[in-house]
Amino acid sequence: MTIRVRAPATTANLGAGFDVAGAALGLWNELEVREEAGTIDESHLGVRAFALYASPAGRSFDFVDRIPRERGLGSSAAVVALGLVAGAAAAGIDPSVEELLAAGLELEGHADNLAPALAGGVCLTYDGRVARIADDLPASPIAVVPEAHVNTAVSRGALPNTVPRADAVFSVVRAALLGAALAANDAHVFAAALDDRLHEPYRSEHAPHLGEIRGDLPRGALGATLSGSGPTVIVWAERADAERVAGELGARYPAHEVLLLEVTATGAGVF
Numbered sequence: 001m002t003i004r005v006r007a008p009a010t011t012a013n014l015g016a017g018f019d020v021a022g023a024a025l026g027l028w029n030e031l032e033v034r035e036e037a038g039t040i041d042e043s044h045l046g047v048r049a050f051a052l053y054a055s056p057a058g059r060s061f062d063f064v065d066r067i068p069r070e071r072g073l074g075s076s077a078a079v080v081a082l083g084l085v086a087g088a089a090a091a092g093i094d095p096s097v098e099e100l101l102a103a104g105l106e107l108e109g110h111a112d113n114l115a116p117a118l119a120g121g122v123c124l125t126y127d128g129r130v131a132r133i134a135d136d137l138p139a140s141p142i143a144v145v146p147e148a149h150v151n152t153a154v155s156r157g158a159l160p161n162t163v164p165r166a167d168a169v170f171s172v173v174r175a176a177l178l179g180a181a182l183a184a185n186d187a188h189v190f191a192a193a194l195d196d197r198l199h200e201p202y203r204s205e206h207a208p209h210l211g212e213i214r215g216d217l218p219r220g221a222l223g224a225t226l227s228g229s230g231p232t233v234i235v236w237a238e239r240a241d242a243e244r245v246a247g248e249l250g251a252r253y254p255a256h257e258v259l260l261l262e263v264t265a266t267g268a269g270v271f
Contacts, residue, residue: 003033003089007081007268008120009067009261010074011141011227011234012112016174016196020124023137024116025073026264030064031082033090045076045107049083052103054090068257070149072228077113080104081268084118089270097130097267110152113228120267122182135265138187139222140242142235144213144249145257150206155229158202167197187222187238194223194236207231209253218248 009027013019031046038060040047046063047056063082067075084100095103097119101111108114111125115132122134174193181190195214204210207230214224220241227234237245246260 001035003086003270004030005082005086005089005268005270006030007078007085007117008264008266010077010113010116012074012110013199013225013228014178015194015225016171016198017178018196018199019112020126021122021178022112022116023122024120024264024267025141026262027067027073027259029067029078029082031086032062033086034060036060046079046083049080049104049107050087052084053087053093068145070151071145072150072226072230072232073143074113074117074228077108077110077117080108080114081117085268085270098128101130102128116267118267121265122263134182136263138181138185138190139236140239141261141263142237142242142246142249143227143259143261144209144233144235144253145259146209146231147255148206148231150229150231152229155203155206159199160202163198171196171198190236191222194225200226203230207233209233218245220245
């Protein structure tokens, strides 16, 4: 039996939705599992995830990686999602998204990436629960991906234990606006939500182009957010202007990869 699975990239936080909000993006990693003897790297995240449901012995694993690694686009979450879904398929079971999340969280560690990788769309995660709240966002995501890598643990270590009350209030307001924008599918409210003072300022050293882009948004862009720990920045554009905005960003940052993407309603699954 051959099992083929794919899983999407993700962007987490969406500004002030720190450690809670995430969206699946239409950039896919794939895994093919075949019943044949092969050399198995048992330390591979995807193989370890597969082994949570089925034995990898007597199987070969072929991973296709399209999501840039250590750039804030959920590459590790996608790999874990691939292994979980393939392992469940091999075991002949159909776990819920929350069951898959619980199984894989020790390997991945970031529920705000793993949940949308598994469920697709836009998800909120809290207390081990997943609230899949929308199929899409009211804007087109454009990823500006530098060549530099950022280690998530190092980036998280830069965050302070406390923040000024004014910054906390600022971020709470933006998080509330984010929820309202998703509920109403309102691009203007979404634009008002795209800022943060809880984590982004402390990670900006590794993503200086976040401030540059926010200070001079291309016409048609609603705002910009740091994707996960960075260094990738997601520029959110009006749908009608997305191609032009992506072209302008590509001209501004010729050393970076600029990807015009879409939020995908589909999460990890067999294909």
